[in-house]
Amino acid sequence: MMKKPLAVLVLLSVVGAGGYIWWSGQMSTALAAYTNKEINLGGVDVKPAAQICHSTAGHDTLLCIADTLKKSLSREMLAKLQRPYAVADAKKWSNFPPRGYGDRVGPTLGEFTPEQLVLVKSLLKAAAGIAANEGYDEMEQILNADEYLAANTSDSAGFASGNYHIAFLGEPAAKGTWELYFGGHHLAFGNTYADGKLVGATPSFRGVEPFTPFQQNGRENAPMLQEQAAFASMLNGLDSSELAKAKLDQAFTNIIVGPQQDENFPSLRDGLRVGELGPEKQALVLAAIETYVRDISASEADVIMTKYKAELVDTYIAFSGTPGINAENDYVRIDGPSIWIECSMQPGRSLPGIHPHSVWRDRASDYGGNK
Amino acid sequence: MTVNRRELIAALLLLVSTGHAVAHPLPNTVIVMSRQGRGLRMQLTAPLHELQLALPQHLPKSVGTLLSDHESDLRAYFDAHFSVLDQTGKRQLQSIISIAGRDATHDDVGTYQELVVDIMISPDASFDNRHFTLRCDAIVHHVATHHVSVRWHDKPHEDVGILAYDFVARSVKPFLVHGP
Numbered sequence: 001m002m003k004k005p006l007a008v009l010v011l012l013s014v015v016g017a018g019g020y021i022w023w024s025g026q027m028s029t030a031l032a033a034y035t036n037k038e039i040n041l042g043g044v045d046v047k048p049a050a051q052i053c054h055s056t057a058g059h060d061t062l063l064c065i066a067d068t069l070k071k072s073l074s075r076e077m078l079a080k081l082q083r084p085y086a087v088a089d090a091k092k093w094s095n096f097p098p099r100g101y102g103d104r105v106g107p108t109l110g111e112f113t114p115e116q117l118v119l120v121k122s123l124l125k126a127a128a129g130i131a132a133n134e135g136y137d138e139m140e141q142i143l144n145a146d147e148y149l150a151a152n153t154s155d156s157a158g159f160a161s162g163n164y165h166i167a168f169l170g171e172p173a174a175k176g177t178w179e180l181y182f183g184g185h186h187l188a189f190g191n192t193y194a195d196g197k198l199v200g201a202t203p204s205f206r207g208v209e210p211f212t213p214f215q216q217n218g219r220e221n222a223p224m225l226q227e228q229a230a231f232a233s234m235l236n237g238l239d240s241s242e243l244a245k246a247k248l249d250q251a252f253t254n255i256i257v258g259p260q261q262d263e264n265f266p267s268l269r270d271g272l273r274v275g276e277l278g279p280e281k282q283a284l285v286l287a288a289i290e291t292y293v294r295d296i297s298a299s300e301a302d303v304i305m306t307k308y309k310a311e312l313v314d315t316y317i318a319f320s321g322t323p324g325i326n327a328e329n330d331y332v333r334i335d336g337p338s339i340w341i342e343c344s345m346q347p348g349r350s351l352p353g354i355h356p357h358s359v360w361r362d363r364a365s366d367y368g369g370n371k
Numbered sequence: 372m373t374v375n376r377r378e379l380i381a382a383l384l385l386l387v388s389t390g391h392a393v394a395h396p397l398p399n400t401v402i403v404m405s406r407q408g409r410g411l412r413m414q415l416t417a418p419l420h421e422l423q424l425a426l427p428q429h430l431p432k433s434v435g436t437l438l439s440d441h442e443s444d445l446r447a448y449f450d451a452h453f454s455v456l457d458q459t460g461k462r463q464l465q466s467i468i469s470i471a472g473r474d475a476t477h478d479d480v481g482t483y484q485e486l487v488v489d490i491m492i493s494p495d496a497s498f499d500n501r502h503f504t505l506r507c508d509a510i511v512h513h514v515a516t517h518h519v520s521v522r523w524h525d526k527p528h529e530d531v532g533i534l535a536y537d538f539v540a541r542s543v544k545p546f547l548v549h550g551p
Contacts, residue, residue, distance in 0.1 A: 100478075250515040251424045256538065266538040329424065344516075349480065 034098045037110035037162030038147050040217045041121050041140050044114075049122035058299070059196045061126045062180070066172040069119040080107040085170030085177050087370040093181075093188035094259040095207055095357055097146070098158030101259075106167025106181060110160070120166060127180050127191050129297040133226050138206065138295060141223035142187045144216040145208045151216075153350045159185060177368065186357075188259070191296060192368030198300045200368035202361045204292065205259070209348060209355035224356050228325050230288040231332045231343060235323035237284045238272070246272035248320040252331035255342045255359050265363060269335045271318025282312060289334060292341055292360035304362075311337045321345070328354050338364050398477050398485070399517055400510055404548070405524035406500050411455065411492040417510060419472065419484040425513035434472040434484050445470050445486075452509040455492045456545075458502055463494040501550040507534050508543040521546055 053064035070078055083089060083105060094101035112120055121136075129135035143161035150159040163184055170178030174196045182189040186207035192200035206224060213222040238246060248270055257264045274285050289308055293301045308315075315336030321329050325345060334341040343358035398418040405412050419434050426448060430441055437445060446467050455463045468489040475485045494500065510517045511534065518535035522528070532546040 250536075251513055252516050253421060253424075253514055254516040256516055264538060267541070347480070 034108065034158050034160075034163050035110045036150060036158060036160040038150070039109050039117065039143065039161040040147070041109075041117070041143055041161065042217050042219060044117050044121045046118055046122045046125065048115075049119050053122075058297075059174070059193060059198075062123065062193075063172050063174065065119055065123045065126060066168060066180075069116060069123065070168075072113075072116050072119065077107055077111065080111075081166065082168050082171065085179065087367050089167070089169050090179050090181060090190055090192070090367045090370075091260065091262065093183050093190065093203065093205060095186055095188075095205060097185035098163050099156065104165040104183060105169075106165040108162055108184075109164050109166065110162025123180070124166075124182060124189075127297065128189060128295055129301065131294045131298065131301075133223065134291065134294040135296065138223040139182075139187060139189065141221040142206065142208050143184075144219070144221045145210065145214070145223070146185055148210065148214050148216045148221075149350050155350050157185070157350075159350075177370070179368065189295070190367070192365075192370070194368060198296070198303075200362065200365040200370075201293075201296045201300070201304065202366050203257075203259075203262075204295055204360040205358070206292075206295070206360075207355060207357040210351050211353060211355045224358070227288070227291040227343065227358065228356065230284075230291045231319075231325040232323065234281075234284040234288045234317065235319055235325070235332065237281050238277075238323070242272055242277070242281075243323060245276075246318050248318050248331070248333075251320050251329055252342075252344055253329055254346065255344050255357055257340060257342065257361055258357070258359060262366065265340065266335075269316040271316040271333065271335070273313070274315045274317060274336075275313030285312065285315070285317060285334065289339060289341065292358075295360070308336065308339050311339070315339060326354070338362050398475070398480060398483060400507075400519040402505070402507060402519060402521050403524050403527060404505075404521065404550075406550075407491070409496075409498065409500060410494050411500050411503075413453075413455075413490040413492065415449070415453065415488040415490060415507070415509070417486050417488070418475075419486055421510050421514050421517050422486060425510045434486070438470065438472055442470055445488075449488050449490070449509060452507060452512060453490065454506045455494075456504040456506065457495065457498050458504075460504070461495070463492050463498060463503075466491050466493065501548075503548050504545045505532070505534070505548055506543075506545045511536050511543050521548070523550070 049065055052068055053061050056064045070082060073081060089105050092103045092105055124139060125136040128139060143164060146159045147161050149155065165183060167181040168178060169181050170176060172178050177194045179190050179192045188203060188205035190203065191198055208224045211224060213220050274282055286309065290305065293304050315334060317334055319332040321327060321331055325332050325343065328345055328347050330345040332343050340361040340363060343356055345354045345356055348355055400415065400417040403414045423432055430444055431437055449467060455465065457463060468491050471487050472484055473487060474482055476482050505521060507519050511519060515536040518533050520530045521532040522530055534543055534546055536543055
């Protein structure tokens with residue numbers, strides 16, 4: 001009885017993911033949601049949402065927009081969006097597009113009406129902040145990259161801005177714990193709030209392909225160049241002996257505390273202690289850190305930066321490959337008492353060239369400190 | 372009956388896919404083990420791209436040149452980074468039967484080249500080929516994000532063990548094989 005199915009399994013494994021989607025469609029309703037619909041969030045006008053919640057600020061703005069969005073949804077969509085708080089769901093993020101990872105929770109952007117997308121975009125802008133090329137703007141460009149891949153490759157991975165998921169893990173409220181969960185290919189955003197305050201903005205994954213500037217949805221997109229440039233400035237600012245200390249013995253072809261690798265932090269910190277550097281070089285480390293921390297609202301980012309500045313002298317920087325962080329297998333890490341940032345330059349998956357995978361984590365406050 | 376079979380296949384594919392999805396996006400090394408009498412045959416398949424990062428710098432990048440002019444270097448490399456030990460920790464006699472290059476495809480990286488190394492273990496008389504220790508840090512000793520999947524020949528999609536760099540222990544732990 002087992003021989004035939006196993007033979008088919010082997011065959012389909014060779015044929016690939018197209019077969020996987022077809023077969024697993026029998027089992028999983030989640031994959032049916034992927035419609036490869038293009039959203040173009042940049043073209044969505046958020047003024048209506050701003051008018052509804054104009055008298056609120058900070059976390060109250062999130063609550064106002066979230067409440068308005070929930071009231072606009074059908075019962076079915078509301079059930080998909082509003083989930084109980086569970087760190088197990090918060091951990092369901094990945095760098096992969098839908099074909100490679102099908103466990104994300106919540107509805108996809110493609111399932112919302114245009115009016116509801118106004119609220120979704122407003123919510124993301126309020127939570128992720130509006131720093132240029134960071135926060136919400138960076139998200140929008142990563143979604144544009146998926147539309148670029150869909151338009152310029154024949155890949156069936158499920159590239160599309162409409163395939164990104166959003167969910168409320170826990171009830172958005174002034175009391176209690178909830179997470180604003182948003183993610184898809186090359187993007188994981190998860191702000192955890194407890195009693196109205198941000199208690200965790202990590203894990204926060206960013207990647208993009210194409211990495212070099214590209215035109216999509218009426219704009220130039222280069223969401224990760226700022227990060228790469230900041231890393232290169234940080235490392236190129238070191239003298240030869242500092243650079244030697246920062247250089248890792250091993251090679252890294254990927255990040256090591258990636259999705260579903262929450263406990264993979266090294267036991268010791270490798271590289272160069274930032275406390276050994278002068279103020280100007282320390283400032284370059286902080287500038288690199290800011291390219292990740294500024295992916296949340298400005299006031300909340302300020303609080304986190306204050307903590308990371310206080311811990312800076314005991315933070316280590318390390319790299320492998322070249323200090324330019326612009327070649328295949330280049331890798332850079334910032335590892336402190338709390339902060340963990342790593343970025344890996346990987347070969348192009350769908351297009352020639354390289355593309356980055358990177359993650360910002362916090363040893364203490366990943367998932368809001370929940371395990 | 373048909374529905375059940377399709378669901379079984381879908382479930383198996385889901386398992387395969389899930390393991391694949393949370394894994395490294397680049398191909399990893401695979402060791403497929405099979406028993407040959409009292410001994411063992413091990414087929415090690417390594418992606419050339421990552422192997423090149425770990426090989427001594429003086430060796431060429433081309434798989435053709437590597438195989439034609441540096442096969443002895445490759446043999447020395449795998450002899451140094453692969454071994455089978457009995458339950459007392461004694462290393463068993465091994466011989467590399469062949470080393471060959473070939474093209475392969477992977478959903479996440481497209482077409483790439485890999486090296487296939489066939490290794491025969493000719494053990495001591497007391498060796499138990501169901502209970503032994505496998506050591507392999509090929510590639511992983513240098514490429515810390517690489518790992519080695521260990522499988523039995525009759526279950527080619529089922530990892531029975533993973534040899535990976537342990538960032539806590541800062542080493543690659545050996546794998547204790549307890550076969551069926």
